Amino acid sequence: MEILLATGNAHKKLELSEIMPQHTFLTPKDLGINFDHEETGLTFLDNAQGKALALQKITGKPVLADDSGICVPALGGAPGIYSARYGSNPGEPDLESPQRNALLLKNMEGKEDRSAFFVCAMTLVFGEFRHYTIQETIEGVLTTEPAGVGGFGYDPLFFLPDYGKTIAEIPAEEKNRISHRGRAGSKMAELLKDL
């Protein structure tokens, strides 16, 4: 199925293409659409559903939106839905990923509880009243310095005790099998099989 992505994030597009290889993903840009949706939700679910519904309304096409981030209990759940904008002020461009990671590590200095979890809310909309949302999560522990070059975003800080490695150090196929986005995406693919 041809699915329009409500994202301009090339990393997410690549991962989704790997997780759901039976589908073809387009971005708004591929259709010549300038989709600049302001994320006003207070939860991953709100944001994913809001983006997907907005783009479906504009295009009439099946739309997939992914809202994801890292939540750190010792920081009261931050960065959470602000993961991509962590450390930047309103109106300013987002920090680059290594700067955000450095900021997160700095904010964790002296914290005893270094547990963290990734969350991915994924919504597929076929029409105003047919949609599926899957929210999945994966638990880990924050490292004290980045390790690994795979994945993107906070992956080099996210240590998986079962693997003895960060998510950025395990193969993409393995990440896509166990990650928040991988779990959500493979469940979504199952739902699409019957359509």
Add this chain to the structure above:
Amino acid sequence: MEILLATGNAHKKLELSEIMPQHTFLTPKDLGINFDHEETGLTFLDNAQGKALALQKITGKPVLADDSGICVPALGGAPGIYSARYGSNPGEPDLESPQRNALLLKNMEGKEDRSAFFVCAMTLVFGEFRHYTIQETIEGVLTTEPAGVGGFGYDPLFFLPDYGKTIAEIPAEEKNRISHRGRAGSKMAELLKDL
């Protein structure tokens, strides 16, 4: 799996048990819990997710919530999320189903477009950050008088052109295969297979 339902509606419990026979459904009452959640959402999705999250928070158990209703374009989408309360004033008890049906037919007098659709938003929550939401729909046409004794709610008014019958006139197994709730429930059952 033992799943707690965020509803006191016996009809919904029965239908869900038929649609997902591999699972056991309990109500808050079965656990001695008085769950009286005020529905403040503006969409089926909001309401289903709100109810499910609230009851999961109280109990820690896997919770399923279903928010559903009938939408009539000629009435601007009414009764919509107010389907169960249609025609009753705040603070008053809800009308009985036959009274609501009579009111809907009365409000449709003289309308040319008698199309209608049922919507079911179903949310399953396993923990604060793992949940699945499926929203499904079925399209039909409003009759001018009730027909059939199966199902519940607005079913006797909901005519399916492909069957030449109302949903209340077709066997429960068939309703459960094609209805908004049946479609959402069978997709949900698919997602639960792997857990």
